[in-house]
Amino acid sequence: MPDIAWLRPDATTIVVQQLLAENARLRSALHGVQAELAAKDAEVRDLQARLKAQEAEAERLRAKAATPKKTPRNSSMPPSRGEKPQGDGKPPRRRRTGRKGSHRPLCANPTRVENVLAKTCPTCQADVSAVPQAPLETYDNVEIPPVEPIVTQVNLHGGTCPCCNNAFKAKPPEGLEPWTLFGPRLVAFVILLRQYGFVSFRRMVVMLQCMFGVTVSEGGLSNLLRRQVAAFKAQQERIRQDVLRGRQIESDETTMQVGKKRWQQWVFHHGLSCCFVAAMSRGKKVVEEFLAGVRPEVWVSDRLGSQMGWAKLHQVCLAHLLRTCQHVIDSGDVAFAWRVMALLRRAIWHHKMRDTVMKRLGKGAPAAFRHRINAEMDELLRDQQSHPAARKLRRSLVKARENLFVFLDHPAVPPTNNGSERALRPGVIFRKVTNCFRSEWGAHLHCGVRSAIETGRRRGIGALESIMLTIQGKPLLVTE
Secondary structure (H helix, E strand, C coil), X not given: CCCCHHHCCCHHHHHHHHHHHHHHHHHHHHHHHHHHHHHHHHHHHHHHHHHHHHHHHXXXXXXXXXXXXXXXXXXXXXXXXXXXXXXCCCCCCCCCXXXXXXXCCCCCCCCCCCCCCCCECCCCCCECCCCCCCCCCCCCCCCCCCCCCCCCCCCCCEEECCCCCCEEECCCCCCCCCCCCCCHHHHHXXXXXXXXXXXXXXXXXXXXXXXXXXXXXXXXXXXXXXXXXXXXXXXXXXXXXXXXXCCEEEEEEEEEEXXXXXXXXXXXXXXXXXXXXXXXXXXXXXXXXXXXXXXXXXXXXXXXXXXXXXXXXXXXCHXXXXXXXXXXXXXXXXXXXXXXXXXXXXXXXXXXXXXXXXXXXXXXXXXXXXXXXXXXXXXXXXXXXXXXXXXXXXXXXXXXXXXXXXXXXXXXXXXXXXXXXXXXXXXXHHHHHHCCECCHHHHHHHHHHHHHHHXXXXXXXXXXXXXXXXXXCCCCCCCC
């Protein structure tokens, strides 16, 4: 039998094999630990990146918190969106006692006078009918008569012509055509209730039924208004031509909702004419279409880019700049915005008191003031500012430098755009009350009605009369 003892592993070989196996196991464990460390390193890097992002967000929020909140005092935010004060903590003042009373003035031309004589004495019940009596108390009792609609039923007769054997029918009288279901006064009253009184169709149906005995559906009211779009568009075009014939135009815009889209309600006005336009944009295309190649001498508006560059001279609204200065002051600027605000207020005051200043100091006072205030503004804009908000204000003033004091050279030019904002205020109220329009023709009709009413008001014509003149196709002439 062969000797195989040499094939048997000795103790050293066994130990080596065990060490090699342990080494392989440790290497495998090391690879696992290294993979786990790599995953932990990736997680740490991700957490560090998230920490840096959160620190940047916290820094942004701190900077935002340090920025003053915009209010109607320091921005163009409307007063309705500002926070209302909750009181100053002071006790309420005592009501004044002993105030002189007032009463309703008596009617100058009463329809009927009722003379009531006393018959018996209220104390002893004696007959006083023969005693001379004088008026001791006089008051008015006001009542309105029942209103009944005037319904004209038109029968158009016809027959067969004995000459040509063709059928014929009488022509409807003027103003009583088949498509004129309602008279002009009723149509004007419906438009007044809707566009001037902000009455909904549902309430208008009830009002017409209760007040005048007129039965009409909501759809009928909608059709009634839709048929007047052409008449108000024609009146709107006449007013637009009147605006373009002037040497000065003031403009502004505000949002309006048409369906699910946001439109813009524009106003272009000056003097006795005011034209409103409904458009889908607030860009330059709207102004270009309104002007149709005409270029006025002076333009007054805010600093919106679409309203700039349409005239030889442009006056920016100083009221907007004053509110911007207030916002810069609230942001922490302690010098620049204060000086700018004082300068602008001086200019506005001088424009307001121009006649008084000329009477006191002579006709050359406005020119001297204009030269001085322009020199002060130029000197103020030369200095570089350290505060970020002040630097931004300085850049905007440098950009609009030539448009700041145009009103000092032309007294008829207002220093603010307050007239445009007042003209747009009824449209803003209409938007808040009715949530605007479901159709485009409704938006165009509203702008046409607003053009007629506002222009009529400036020309001494009442709202109802302005609407009736528009329905009848007549222009709004200036009354004496």
